[in-house]
Amino acid sequence: MVDLAPPADLVADDSARRIASPLPLTESFATRVALILVALFFLMVFLILPLVVVFAEALRQGIGAYGAALIEPNAVAAIELTLLTALIVVPLNAAFGIAAAWAITKFNFPGKNLLITLIDLPFSVSPVIGGMVFVLLFGAQGLFGPLLTAHGIKIVFAIPGIVIATLFVTLPFVARELIPLMQKQGTQQEEAALMLGASGWQTLWRVTLPNIKWSLLYGILLCNGRAIGEFGAVAVVSGHIIGLTNTMPLQVEVLYNDYAFAAAFAVASLLTLMALATLALKTWLEWRAGTPVARTRL
Amino acid sequence: MAVHALWQRSVIPGFGLTLGITLSYLGLIVIIPLCVMFFKAADAGWAKFLAELTSPRTLAAFRVSFGIAFLAAFINAIFGFIVAWVIVRYDFPGRRFVDSLIDLPFALPTAVAGIALTSLYSVHGWLGAPLAAIGITAAFTPLGILIALVFVGLPFVVRTVEPVLLDFDRELEESAAMLGASRTSILFRVVFPPLLPALMTGFTLAFARAIGEYGSVIFIAGNIPGYSEIVPLLIVIKLEQFDYAGATVIATMMLVASFILLLAINLLQAWTRRRQGG
Amino acid sequence: MRDPYCKAKGWAIPALLSLLVSAAQADTTLLNASYDPTRRFYSVFNQAFAALWKAERGEKVSIYQSHTGSGAQARSVSFGLEADVVTLALAYDIDAIAQRAGLLPKDWQERLPDNSAPYTSTIVFLVRKGNPKQIRDWSDLVKDGVGIVTPNPKTSGGARWNHLAAWGYALRISGNDENRARDFIARLYRNAPVLDTGARGATITFTRRDIGDVLIAWENEALLVTNEVSPGAFEVVVPSTSILAEPPVAVVDKVVDRRGTREVAEAYLKFLYSAEGQDLAGRFFFRPRQARAMDKFRDRFVKLELMTIDQFGGWAQAQKVHFTDDGIFDQIQRPGARQ
Numbered sequence: 001m002v003d004l005a006p007p008a009d010l011v012a013d014d015s016a017r018r019i020a021s022p023l024p025l026t027e028s029f030a031t032r033v034a035l036i037l038v039a040l041f042f043l044m045v046f047l048i049l050p051l052v053v054v055f056a057e058a059l060r061q062g063i064g065a066y067g068a069a070l071i072e073p074n075a076v077a078a079i080e081l082t083l084l085t086a087l088i089v090v091p092l093n094a095a096f097g098i099a100a101a102w103a104i105t106k107f108n109f110p111g112k113n114l115l116i117t118l119i120d121l122p123f124s125v126s127p128v129i130g131g132m133v134f135v136l137l138f139g140a141q142g143l144f145g146p147l148l149t150a151h152g153i154k155i156v157f158a159i160p161g162i163v164i165a166t167l168f169v170t171l172p173f174v175a176r177e178l179i180p181l182m183q184k185q186g187t188q189q190e191e192a193a194l195m196l197g198a199s200g201w202q203t204l205w206r207v208t209l210p211n212i213k214w215s216l217l218y219g220i221l222l223c224n225g226r227a228i229g230e231f232g233a234v235a236v237v238s239g240h241i242i243g244l245t246n247t248m249p250l251q252v253e254v255l256y257n258d259y260a261f262a263a264a265f266a267v268a269s270l271l272t273l274m275a276l277a278t279l280a281l282k283t284w285l286e287w288r289a290g291t292p293v294a295r296t297r298l
Numbered sequence: 299m300a301v302h303a304l305w306q307r308s309v310i311p312g313f314g315l316t317l318g319i320t321l322s323y324l325g326l327i328v329i330i331p332l333c334v335m336f337f338k339a340a341d342a343g344w345a346k347f348l349a350e351l352t353s354p355r356t357l358a359a360f361r362v363s364f365g366i367a368f369l370a371a372f373i374n375a376i377f378g379f380i381v382a383w384v385i386v387r388y389d390f391p392g393r394r395f396v397d398s399l400i401d402l403p404f405a406l407p408t409a410v411a412g413i414a415l416t417s418l419y420s421v422h423g424w425l426g427a428p429l430a431a432i433g434i435t436a437a438f439t440p441l442g443i444l445i446a447l448v449f450v451g452l453p454f455v456v457r458t459v460e461p462v463l464l465d466f467d468r469e470l471e472e473s474a475a476m477l478g479a480s481r482t483s484i485l486f487r488v489v490f491p492p493l494l495p496a497l498m499t500g501f502t503l504a505f506a507r508a509i510g511e512y513g514s515v516i517f518i519a520g521n522i523p524g525y526s527e528i529v530p531l532l533i534v535i536k537l538e539q540f541d542y543a544g545a546t547v548i549a550t551m552m553l554v555a556s557f558i559l560l561l562a563i564n565l566l567q568a569w570t571r572r573r574q575g576g
Numbered sequence: 577m578r579d580p581y582c583k584a585k586g587w588a589i590p591a592l593l594s595l596l597v598s599a600a601q602a603d604t605t606l607l608n609a610s611y612d613p614t615r616r617f618y619s620v621f622n623q624a625f626a627a628l629w630k631a632e633r634g635e636k637v638s639i640y641q642s643h644t645g646s647g648a649q650a651r652s653v654s655f656g657l658e659a660d661v662v663t664l665a666l667a668y669d670i671d672a673i674a675q676r677a678g679l680l681p682k683d684w685q686e687r688l689p690d691n692s693a694p695y696t697s698t699i700v701f702l703v704r705k706g707n708p709k710q711i712r713d714w715s716d717l718v719k720d721g722v723g724i725v726t727p728n729p730k731t732s733g734g735a736r737w738n739h740l741a742a743w744g745y746a747l748r749i750s751g752n753d754e755n756r757a758r759d760f761i762a763r764l765y766r767n768a769p770v771l772d773t774g775a776r777g778a779t780i781t782f783t784r785r786d787i788g789d790v791l792i793a794w795e796n797e798a799l800l801v802t803n804e805v806s807p808g809a810f811e812v813v814v815p816s817t818s819i820l821a822e823p824p825v826a827v828v829d830k831v832v833d834r835r836g837t838r839e840v841a842e843a844y845l846k847f848l849y850s851a852e853g854q855d856l857a858g859r860f861f862f863r864p865r866q867a868r869a870m871d872k873f874r875d876r877f878v879k880l881e882l883m884t885i886d887q888f889g890g891w892a893q894a895q896k897v898h899f900t901d902d903g904i905f906d907q908i909q910r911p912g913a914r915q
Contacts, residue, residue, distance in 0.1 A: 024481035025471060032388055039384040040396070042377045046449050047402050049424065050414040057417055096323045103316035115320070121328055124556065126510025128530040129549045132537060133331035136338055140655035141542065143334055149656060152834075157657045168327050190310050200311035222404070229407025231513035232530060236537060239657050241607060241642045249409035249513065256413055256517070257780055258615050259805045265417075268410040275405040282405075283398040421786070438785040520785055522770045538648050538773050539730050540655075 054272050058265035069255075069266035074243045078251035078267065081159065085247065086227040089166045093223050094216070097174025101212075102204070105182035106190065116179065123172045130168045131236030134161060157239030162247060165233040170223045177219030178212055185211055214289035218282065225278045229271060339550040342543035350547045355523045356532065359548075363529040364555065366440060367508035370447035375501045378455025379493075385456075386463040404453045408513025415446055416518045440526050442518035450511050451504030458500035462493055498567045502560060509556055603636040604840055609659035611646040611733050611823065612774030613797040617860040618663075624856065625847050629840065637840055645774035646733025653679065653828065660832050660841045663825040665733020665775075667691070668891035670826050679830045693822035694848035695862035698882060699734075699741045701813040702782065702791040702798040709789045713815045714745040716790075718763040723788035726768055727778040729898070729905050733823070734775035736899060738792040741819040743898070744883045748817065762908045783810065794821070799861035799876060820882040 026032070059066055069075060100119060104112055122130060136142050138155040148155060155161045189211065193203045209216070231249040238245045242254055248271055255264035339347075350356050384390075385397050403411065419426040419436035429436050436442050466489070474484045512530040520526040529552050536545035610618060622639040629637045642649070642657065646665035653659050654677040664670055667685055674680050685692045703711050709722055717724055727735035739761070746760035747753075769787060772778040775794055782791035783801060790813075791798070798812045825845050832838040847853045854869035863877055864870050888894040898904045 023472065023475040024479070024484065025468075025475055026387070027481055027485075035380055036384050036388060036390050039377070039381045043381060043396060043399070045425070046445075046452055047399055049418055050411060050449070051402070053418050053424065054410060054414045057414075096319065099316040099319040100324075102312060103320050106310045107313050107317075109317075115324075118324060118328065121332070124506050124510075124560070125332075126512060126530045126533075126549075126552065128510070128512050128533050129335070129553070132533065132545060132549060133335045135537065136334050136542065136546070137331055141540075145656075154656065154658065157652065164327070168331070171324075171327060187310060194309050194311070203310075204312075225405045229405075229410070231407060231409045235512075236534060239642055239652065240644055241640050241657075243638075244607075244640050249407045252407075252409045252413065257776060264413060268407075268413060271407045271410050275402065275407070275410075278405045279398055279401055282401065438787065520770070520787060521772075521781070522787065525769070527770075535773065538645070539728075540648075540651050 051272065054265055054269050058262060058269040060265075061262040065262055066266050066269075069260075069263035070270065072263070074246070074254075075251060075263075075267055077243045078246045078248045079270070081162070081244075081246065082228055082248040084159075085163050085166050086224055088163050089170055089227045090220055090224050092167060093170055094174045094220050096171065097178055097219060098204075098209075098216070100175045101178035101182050102208070104179055105185075106187050119172050119175050121172075122168050122170075123176070127169050127230065127232030128236055131165045131233035134164055134168070134237055138164075156237050157241075158245060161237035162234050162245060165237045166227050166230050169230050169233045170226045173223035173226060174216065174219035177215045177222070181212055181215045182208075214285055218285055221278055221281055221285070225275065228274055335546050336550060338542060339546035342547050346543055347547055350544060351551065355527070356548060356551075358524040359527050359529045359532045360551070360555065362440065362443065362525075362527060363509055363552075364559070366443050367447055367505055367511075370444055370508050371451055371501050371505035373444075373448050374451045374455045374504045375497055378452065378500060378504075379459055379497060382456045382459040382463055386460055400456050401453050403450050408450070408511065409517075411449055411514040412446065412517035415442070415449060415514065419445060419518065437518055438520040438526070440519075442520075443515055443526060443528065446514045446518050447508040447511060450514055451508050454503040454507065455497065455500030458496045458503065459493060462496040466492070495567055495571050498563065498570065502563045502567075505563070506556060506560060509552070603638060604837060606637060606639045606660045606837060606841060606844060607642065607658060608639060608661050608663055608844075609642045609649050609653050609657060610663045611649060611665040612643055612776035613734070613779070613794055613800070614663065615641065615643050615776070616800070617796075617856065617862070620860075621848075621853065621856050624852060625844055628847065628852075629843065635840075639844070643774075643776070645727065645731035645735075645777075647729075647736075648731040648773060653677070658831050658835075659828055660835065660837050661825065661827055661845060663823070665821070665823050666736060666891060667822070667824050667885075668895045669733060670824055671892065673828070679828050680826055681829065684826045685824060687827075688825065688845060689849060690865050691822055692824040692826060693865075694825060694845075694853065695823070695857040695864050697821045697823065697862055698795045698818045698880070699737050699792060699815075699821065700795045700798050700818065700878075701815060702779075702793050702801060703789065703811050703813050705809055705811060707811055707813065711790045711813055714742055714817075715749070717742070717792070718760060718767065722767050722790065723769060724764065724767045724790055724792060725778050725782040725788035726764075726771065726792045727775055728771035728773060731773045732775055732778075734778075734794050734797075735771070736895075737794075737819055737821045739898060739905065740885070740888055740894060741815075741817075741883070742792075744819060744887065745815070745817055758904065758908070761904065765905075765908055795863075795877070796861035803861070803876075814878045814880055817881045817883065820884045822885075 027035070058069075100115075104115060135156050138144055138148060138161065140146075140149055140156075142156075155164065189207050190203050193207045194200075198206065229249060230247075231253075234247055235250060235253070238247075238250055240246070240250075240254075242251075246254060248267055252264050252267050252271070255261075255267065381400070385393060385400075416437055417423055419429070419442060421427065421430050421435070421437070423437070426436050434441070436445060470488050471484055474488045475481075479487070510530060512528070512534075515528055516531055519528060519531075521531060523532075529548065533545050533548050533552075536542075536548065608618060608622075618639075618641050622641070626637050626639065629635060642652075642659070644652070646669045649657075649662070649664060650669035650672050653662060654673050662670055662673065670680070670684060671682070674682050674684060688694070701711055701717075703709070709716070711717065711722070716722065726738050729735040729739050742764055743757055743761055746757035750756035750760070770781060772781055775797055778791060779793060779797055779801065781787050783806060795812075798810075802810050802812055825848060827838065827841045827845060829838075832841045848857070849865070851866070851869070854864040854866040855872070858864045858869045858873035861876065864873070885891055885894060888897075896903065
């Protein structure tokens with residue numbers, strides 16, 4: 001750090017001492033090294049090693065077994081279901097996020113804070129509860145159970161249940177990213193556009209969205225990551241039908257419980273690669289946006 | 299420009315549409331299902347509620363879930379702070395890489411974290427073997443739960459402290475230094491106090507996340523009732539037994555307890571902020 | 577004016593279309609709702625049956641499996657899991673589906689030979705290498721300091737067979753004294769730190785999580801561990817007496833009639849009784865019914881004295897006395913009762 005000892009002619013009498021030794025603007029070298037090592041050790045143990053062990057275990061039986069585990073029909077079905085779920089859930093929650101952020105940040109109305117708290121609810125509720133509430137609603141013994149059975153509609157123990165449970169769990173992600181940013185941006189640009197004759201949709205499309213572009217993408221990225229990786233909520237509503245209602249995380253559990261450890265880690269490694277891709281994209285987004293996007297809220 | 303009515307008439311259109319979409323979506327996906335759960339719990343009757351409330355197994359599960367989550371969040375507060383400090387204040391090779399890796403627990407599916415941590419800390423694992431050599435069993439004990447919860451809460455403290463640290467006005471430090479304060483004194487009297495609210499926010503977020511965590515814990519926990527069984531697992535077991543009443547009662551208890559704790563922490567935080575005149 | 581939701585629709589339509597297309601192309605599918613330890617067996621069995629069906633009928637059939645504790649599975653099916661066939665751990669669970677949900681007739685068990693149980697099994701002990709706690713028989717399980725792993729009778733079929741085998745032993749050594757048997761069972765559960773949902777869960781708890789000294793397990797599950805999963809790390813101990821477990825199978829009438837899969841479902845179950853099916857059962861450590869298959873695998877099965885469910889008055893009676901709400905299991909679990 002820069003030494004800020006003031007010039008000699010401006011200081012008081014004991015300035016000699018001060019010029020001789022620099023101001024304590026940073027910790028001692030030893031302290032710094034120690035802290036860095038502590039931080040790195042902590043991260044090594046808790047972040048790096050788990051990452052490495054996933055791939056080490058996946059490849060334990062060789063690359064052939066690794067490949068075989070990934071093209072095995074049940075694994076493929078799980079991958080397809082996971083991607084399908086993400087494909088449905090992410091756009092819906094993104095649309096919701098934009099609508100909610102628009103309503104909350106462009107207008108004033110009573111109960112706004114309550115609304116924000118409600119949107120945050122799925123974030124603070126255990127995912128198991130997130131799955132359970134839909135079993136209570138749509139299970140055969142649930143509120144709509146008899147109605148659904150009468151019409152032959154399956155929600156719980158079938159794919160729609162998995163989609164809805166994932167929708168619940170990932171609901172806040174996009175909204176949470178957009179709201180603080182749009183609050184900071186205010187309404188001036190939109191009002192200007194409207195004064196100039198743009199319609200509401202045009203304003204949204206041409207003025208607002210470009211302004212929130214990076215936060216939106218970031219929120220979509222987080223939403224996607226969580227949708228792919230959700231376990232607790234989906235475990236509760238899934239029918240445990242291997243090859244049909246198993247997402248990738250559930251398939252990992254099934255393989256693990258059938259002593260097929262290398263195969264379980266193989267599927268897990270695929271999920272890990274997706275997570276790492278998410279992190280890489282996030283870093284790229286932050287670089288493009290110029291500022292750390294995530295710094296406003298988590 | 300503003301009309302002082304209950305609903306501020308704005309020149310911006312779309313209020314009805316967006317609020318309508320927001321409320322119906324939120325209502326359908328979050329509010330109504332949660333309400334159904336509360337009604338079902340209420341339906342169970344007071345007798346069932348009290349029975350669950352006083353059941354030794356349920357109480358033990360709450361002790362495990364909340365107690366270990368608290369400890370994990372505390373550990374994350376300490377080490378997360380150090381990590382944030384080191385990343386913001388110092389420069390070292392690999393700093394950028396480390397910074398981008400912090401979000402890994404946030405992006406990694408919990409089931410993957412679960413089996414990875416179990417493999418690491420089991421008796422034959424890379425970290426479990428040395429620990430076993432000194433007599434510590436990590437996997438399938440509450441220590442395993444602690445490790446898993448530290449993992450999932452790791453990014454929260456780092457990411458809430460980092461921006462505050464980045465925005466921190468170095469001139470305050472410099473002024474204090476010029477006035478003759480030692481480094482330790484500067485750190486504890488000038489730098490840390492404004493960071494405390496952010497630290498508490500991070501702690502709260504990590505705590506809340508750890509309480510409800512399921513996927514990464516059930517693989518590494520022993521799941522022994524009364525000893526290493528977490529509340530979400532207890533809920534799942536009740537569901538598997540089709541004891542919906544018991545499951546909803548426990549879930550409600552969990553939400554109420556979380557709410558009270560988070561409220562307490564938020565109040566503490568507000569008090570801390572006020573004390574600093576901030 | 578461009579519709580901002582145009583892009584969203586653009587994604588959704590191909591996704592939905594591909595779903596529809598794959599549904600239309602769906603050849604026959606069957607869902608087999610089974611109990612916990614049969615995963616590997618049915619994985620191979622399903623492939624064999626699919627090959628047979630293709631060869632004989634030229635049709636492709638895809639068979640999906642669901643595995644969890646037998647009791648939990650029965651409830652799932654009663655509450656809407658659309659299983660074409662159920663292959664559960666004990667007759668009562670299928671009876672429950674018939675009674676509770678009316679999905680199949682009450683006389684389902686007579687429709688297939690051997691009480692609709694194409695293979696049998698029994699209950700044995702799995703111990704760690706060297707048998708450090710010297711477990712030889714049921715009475716060793718109730719000693720102080722012995723950790724037992726057994727699943728939860730409320731959800732698992734295997735757990736209920738375990739419970740009844742222990743009960744039967746206790747009655748025998750106490751001269752049919754029910755109070756002493758009750759005490760025996762209470763001490764047994766007191767030594768059990770955790771009750772998993774299903775038999776496979778219990779096996780994992782014992783073998784992976786290193787919990788307990790002895791696992792009370794299906795014979796086929798124990799042999800799977802010692803022969804394939806972790807040979808050398810565990811040993812099978814056969815008690816002096818055990819119970820004849822007859823896991824039954826059945827077609828779920830209402831479901832197959834609605835889905836039009838009756839023919840293939842019935843052929844699927846019949847295949848269990850065929851020479852190939854029996855051979856597969858033996859390969860996966862079940863005791864085949866057919867003499868020829870049994871001969872082939874004779875040396876892996878220990879001959880022991882087996883009680884039958886009839887000694888307990890049949891499953892309906894046994895379930896009512898032991899496992900329903902406030903039955904013997906519940907009574908033992910109450911705090912204070914376990915002294």
